[in-house]
C-alpha cells in the first residue's frame with residue numbers, strides 16, 4: 040500500500056535516520072519536550088515514528104502530522120547530540136514526503152501555495168487585512184493591536200505588531216547609492232523578507248541607510264519574493280518551495296552578496312540546496328546562491344570589517360541596558376554568534392549584558408506557533424525569565440520572527456522591556 | 467487491547483490529556499536505549515501524584531493489566547519496555563525537587579526529576595550527589611534508583627543504593643508505603659528500601675526519593691594516561707587501588723573509541739595508543755596535590771607511555787566529554803551493537819582483559835570496550851547485524867563466552883544496567899538457585915498478580 044517511493048525525501052537523510060541510538064539526551068535540550076515531557080515531542084520520538092512509518096507500522100494520520108509538526112526546528116537537539124544525528128532534517132523531509140503523498144492541508148494550501156509565491160498579491164491581502172484591522176479591532180497600547188482577519192489565522196488572540204501603513208517596497212528606491220565619499224566598491228542585493236517588508240519596514244530603511252552611509256551600494260531587486268521557509272520547511276511543500284527559490288536565485292543573479300536582516304530567511308535560503316535541489320542545475324545554482332548570503336551582522340563584521348567606532352546607539356537607547364537573543368537560525372543553523380556580540384560590545388553608549396540561555400529557542404518558529412500557541416507561549420515564558428534576569432531595558436535580536444514572539448511575550452507579561460532589531464539600535 | 471471502560475477510568479484518574487492512546491504515541495513508548503527490544507503498550511499514563519499512581523495500580527491489579535513503570539526510558543537493558551503490553555506508567559511529569567536541606571545534607575525529589583536538573587540545583591547550594599550514570603542528561607531519579615545506577619564517581623563514592631535514605635513506594639495493591647526517612651542512620655527493622663532499590667520496576671512504583679548528599683569537593687585534578695598495552699592499563703588500575711589511593715574516577719577508553727572520537731570531533735588524542743585511562747582525584751586542594759603526584763608515579767611505573775595532566779577546568783571537561791561521547795562512538799559503529807555490562811573484581815581486571823583478547827581471537831569477533839575501570843565494570847561490545855541470522859547467532863555465543871569469563875573470575879552479569887530483558891536468559895546461571903527462588907517468592911508476595919513489569923529479570927516458567 041505504501042510504496043517505497045513515498046519516502047523519497049526521508050531516504051535522502053537515511054544516515055540521520057539511522058544515526059540516532061536512542062540515548063535520549065535530546066530530552067534535556069528540546070524546548071518542546073521541556074514543556075510537554077512526552078516522548079513524541081522530542082527528536083528521538085519523532086525519529087522513531089518516522090522509522091515506524093517506513094517500516095509500515097504507522098500510516099499518514101492526523102496524529103502523525105501533528106506530532107511531526109510540533110517541532111521548532113531549533114536544532115538544539117542536533118547541536119548537543121553525541122551521535123550528531125540531525126533529526127530536524129528528518130522532520131522536514133518527512134513533512135515533504137507527506138505532502139507528496141497526501142497533498143497540503145488547509146489553510147496551508149491557500150496561503151502557502153498560492154499567496155506567498157505572489158508577492159504583490161500577498162502585499163495587497165496584507166494591506167486589506169490592515170485596513171480591516173483599523174476598522175474592526177480595538178487599539179491596544181502603542182502600535183500593538185489585536186489581530187485582524189488574515190493574520191488572525193496566525194494570531195489566536197496574541198499581541199502582534201500592526202501591519203505597516205506603508206510597506207518597505209513602497210518607501211525605498213530600487214537602487215540606493217552610497218552616501219559617503221569613501222566608497223567601498225561593494226554592491227549588495229538586499230533581501231528584505233516578508234516581515235521586514237510588511238511589518239517592520241523601518242528596520243529595512245535602517246539597513247539601507249546604514250550600509251549606504253558606510254559606502255555600500257544597496258539594490259532592492261523588485262522581483263524577489265518570500266524566502267519559502269514556511270512553505271518548504273514548515274509545510275513540506277517542496278514543489279512550491281522550488282518555484283520560490285528559483286525566483287530569488289534569479290532576482291539576485293547579478294550580486295556577489297545577498298544581505299538579509301532576517302535569520303530565518305537567510306538560513307532557509309542557504310537550505311535550498313539541502314532540501315530543494317532536484318536537478319544538477321539547481322544543485323549548482325543553489326550552492327552558488329548559498330555562498331552569497333550574508334546575515335547583516337556577519338556582513339558588517341566579517342565583510343565590511345567596520346571598526347568599533349562605526350557602532351553608536353540611537354538616542355533613545357543611550358544609557359540603556361541591552362541584552363541579545365540568539366535566533367536559532369542565526370546561531371545553530373548558520374553558526375553566527377560572535378558577530379552580533381562584537382557589534383553590541385562596541386557600542387559605547389549602552390551597557391551590554393549577556394542573557395542566561397541567550398541561545399534558547401523563543402518558541403516562534405512560524406507555523407509552529409500558529410498551531411501550538413500554548414506550547415509556544417510556555418517556551419517564550421522561559422525566554423522572558425532569562426530577559427528579566429538581566430534587568431535589561433532592551434532586548435535585541437536579528438530575526439523579525441523572534442521579534443514578533445518577543446513582542447507578544449513582553450506584552451503578555453506586562454514587561455517594560457523593549458524589543459528591537461539590532462539594526463534599529465544602531466545610529 | 468484494553469476495554470474502553472478501562473481507558474475511561476484511567477482518564478478519570480489522571481485527566482484526559484495525561485492518557486495517550488494514539489498509535490503514534492504508543493510507538494514512542496515502545497522502546498528504550500537498547501537496539502533490539504520493542505513492544506507497544508496499550509496505553510500510556512502520565513500521573514502527577516502518588517495518589518493517581520495508587521488508583522491506577524489498583525485498577526490494573528483488579529483487572530490484571532500489566533503495568534510497566536517508566537522514567538525517561540533510556541535504560542539499556544530493556545527494563546522499561548512494555549513487553550506484555552498494558553499500561554506504561556511514565557513519571558516524567560513528576561519532576562519537582564521537593565526539598566534540598568543544607569543543614570541535614572539530604573534532598574527529597576519526585577521520581578521524574580532528571581538527574582542533571584538535580585545536579586544543577588544542588589551545585590547552587592554547594593552540594594553534591596555523586597552517583598553519575600553517564601546518561602545524566604536524560605535519566606530520571608526514579609529510573610536510577612530502580613536500576614541502582616552508578617557511574618565514574620562510584621569508585622570513590624559508591625552507587626545509588628549508598629545514598630538512598632528514604633523512599634515512598636506504591637505497591638501493586640495500590641497501598642502507598644513510606645520507607646526509611648531523612649536520617650542517614652536508621653536501624654528499624656528489615657532494610658526494605660533496598661528491596662526496591664534496584665528492583666527494576668517489578669515490585670512497586672517509586673513516588674518519592676530522599677537521598678543523602680555530600681559537600682561539593684573543593685578541588686579536583688584530571689589526568690589522562692596513555693598505554694600501548696591494554697593489559698598493562700588494567701594492571702595499573704589495580705596497582706593504584708592496591709597502593710591505598712582511591713581516585714574519584716577511573717575510566718577506560720580503548721583504541722577503537724579513541725579513533726572514532728578523533729574522526730567525529732578531533733581533539734588531538736593519540737590515535738596509536740592501545741588504551742587511555744582517565745582519572746580524577748578530588749577533595750581538599752592539599753590532598754588532591756599529594757594524591758595526583760602519587761597516581762602519576764604509579765601510572766608511569768605500570769607502563770604508561772605518557773601521563774597528561776589537564777591544566778585547567780576546560781581541558782578536564784574536554785577529557786570527560788570525550789569519555790561520555792564514547793557511547794555514541796560505539797553505538798553508531800554497526801547495524802547492531804551488542805554491548806554488555808559485566809563487572810569483575812578490580813584485581814582481576816588485567817586478567818579479564820587478557821581473556822577478552824583470547825575470546826576475540828577464538829570467535830573472530832572484534833571486541834570493543836569502554837568502561838568504568840575503577841569499578842572493574844567494562845562494557846564489552848560486539849558489532850554485528852541482527853538481520854544476518856547466522857552471524858548474529860555466533861555473536862550471541864561469543865557474548866556468552868564473555869559472560870562465562872567474567873563469572874569465572876568472580877564477576878557479575880551486570881554492574882549497573884540491570885537485567886531487564888537483555889540479560890535474563892543468563893540470569894539463572896549467574897544466581898545462586900536458592901536466592902533466585904527467594905526472589906521469585908518475594909515477587910509473588912509483593913505483587914501476587916504479577917502486574918508490575920512482568921516478563922523481566924528471570925525467564926518465566928513455561929516460557
Ligand SMILES: Cc1cc2nc3c(=O)[nH]c(=O)nc-3n(C[C@H](O)[C@H](O)[C@H](O)COP(=O)(O)OP(=O)(O)OC[C@H]3O[C@@H](n4cnc5c(N)ncnc54)[C@H](O)[C@@H]3O)c2cc1C
Nearest residue numbers: 537538539540541545600601606608609612616667672882
Ligand atoms: C548513553 C547512556 C549511558 C549510560 N551510562 C550509564 C552509567 O554510566 N551507569 C549506569 O548505571 N547506567 C547507565 N546507563 C543506563 C541508564 O541510564 C540507567 O539505567 C538509568 O537509570 C535509566 O533511567 P530512566 O529514567 O531512563 O529509567 P527507565 O529506562 O525509564 O527505567 C529503567 C527501569 O526502572 C524502572 N523504573 C523507572 N522509574 C521507576 C519508578 N518511579 N518506580 C519504579 N521503577 C521505575 C523501569 O520499570 C525500568 O525497569 C546509560 C544509558 C545510556 C543510554
